Amino acid sequence: MPRRARVDPVAIASVGLHGVAAVADLTALGMPSSTIARRVQAGHARRVLRGVVKEGPDEPTDDQRAAAALLYAGERSVISGGEALRRHGLTDPSPRRRILVVVDAQRQRTSSAFVEIERTERLPAAQLVDGLAIAPLERAVIDTVRREDRLDVVRGVLTEVVQKGRTTVARLAAELAAGSQRGSALPRRVLRDELGAGVRSVAEAWARELHAESELPRVLWNPRLYDPSGTFIAQADGFFPDVGLAWEIDSVQHHFLLPDWDKTLRRRARMQAFGLVVAHTRPSRTRTERAAVVEELWGSYRLAASRPCPDLRIVAA
Structure with a gap:
């Protein structure tokens, strides 16, 4: 039997990410789930998401929220959307929106609290940014604009990434065509009729x-x-x-x-x-x-x- 462990920074660091950990990983270390529950109840630890905790009662940081989202979604999950844009050094047009995490289409996981889960047949190859699995730039951009119904917001996201030379109109159009067509009308219009004509803001x-x-x-x-x-x-x-x-x-x-x-x-x-x-x-x-x-x-x-x-x-x- 493994030695019992406490819910402390050392234990969390051994199995977690950015100071948060999955309860299942902690119990695998030999930490009883009852101990985790008592420490959360006493305010010595905090439940961030279902099955994900952090040491201490304070609010999770942005990094901890992102890490918790990945731990909640499970293995091979990838952060996309506005959170991924921000970590690529671009503007998140809706920073209060839930963190988008894409998972394999066969994975049974639902959205919860500040996490939006999207199942996909096109799971992107993740890029590690600050230890977090982040979607490639073009995928993050398209996943963001597909969720926007405000024309100027769609314009802002698409023009920023092209104007800064981070990608091309052709690569964005290819990503848009390859993925889900839900919410694609506005970005298709902006890419074809505006950026395709040379507009850059x-x-x-x-x-x-x-x-x-x-x-x-x-x-x-x-x-x-x-x-x-x-x-x-x-x-x-x-x-x-x-x-x-x-x-x-x-x-x-x-x-x-x-x-x-x-x-x-x-x-x-x-x-x-x-x-x-x-x-x-x-x-x-x-x-x-x-x-x-x-x-x-x-x-x-x-x-x-x-x-x-x-x-x-x-x-x-």
Whole structure:
């Protein structure tokens, strides 16, 4: 018979993760379940989930919640969704939502407390992040947006990961096509109609909607502009190629830090030095002052059309 153990940090560390452990693993050490129950009742330990405990009465940390979710779900379980996004260094759009854990389709486990269980025939190969089994980036992104019914939230998740160069539109589209089609309509629309057209932010998606509903000429989204010698000039948010008009969407959030603002001013100066007309619009105005923005763009367009169009090479996003 194994020696009986106490519910203490040493015992938990020997079978647990981030200071939490499965009751079944503790009893396998020789710790009676009655001892675990008494210590929980006395406040010396805490029940985090059914069958998962931690030493001490304090609230579990984020790491402990994530570890508890994996221990509750059982072997080969993988954290996905917003929690996985956060651990990949991206934004969790709904941080108060339950932790999504994907398990093998044959596993009999149900959602509980702060854990959402999803059975899948496509169990991803986990990546270890801080000792936790985390879904690959593309899977985490798609599992997140499939659960969102807010268009701008879907846009935010998808544009962030592409804008930061962490993955591509093609890889996200492939992951979306390969998985469950439940909740796929909005992300499919954003990937195909917006990111596929070069849009790289929620603000640019709003601008694209405004442009589509106006009678303004054709615009390219996020093209890279070069002079005839091949020297890079800038990447414009929007660009009217027939007259050489750049449309900059001035996001306050993006330009809040001085280095970002300085970088923006330098980019505009390069475009203007090369003879481009540059129009500026705050994102909120594309929602609240649509007619005025369209009229301003027409004015900038006419100004650009009155000048010789600069000779440049345009590379689409």
